[in-house]
Amino acid sequence: MEEENQILKIIHLSSDFRGPDNNQSIYNLLESTGYFSNFDQISIDAIQAGLTKHPKVIEEWLExxxxKRGNSGWYFKNDNEKSVVGYYTGSEDTSSSINYSDLHEACATFIKNEIEDVRMNE
Incomplete structure (x- = not known):
């Protein structure tokens, strides 16, 4: 049950960060989920299971x-036929991406990559 609550907090990070009452950085919000102490135990599959129960948050992650603004970073797109998760390095020649047929899996992959970037780079 504790992991399920943690996953719920993680999948709602995008809306929490953009919420009108938020005055915290994404790093601080992620830290408050407890992710930093067990990041290696939070899998893409676990995040995907959370998204299956709360699919409306996928739109928030697409938004x-x-x-996002920056020279490099993870991105997530969906065109109703396929979903794409990739990493933009600042140059079209060095960008890489993976196509997914499952929207939940793509979003879970994006979330895990994004929060790992936050954990490693702040």
Whole structure:
């Protein structure tokens, strides 16, 4: 049950960060989920299971990806036929991506990659 609550907090990070009452950084919000102490135990499959129960947050993560600004980073797109998760390095020649037929799996992969970036780079 504790892991399920943690996953729930993680999958809602995008909406929590963009919420009107938020005054914390994404790093602080992620830290408050407890992710830093057991990041290696939070799998893409566990995140995907959480998304299956709360699919509305997928749209929030698509918006998160679309509104990101920076020279490099993870991105997540969906065109109803396929979903794409990739990493943009700042140059079209060095970008890489993977196509997914399952929207939940793509979003879970994006979330895990994104929060690992936050954990490793802040």
């Amino acid at each position: 998160w990806s679309e509104s």
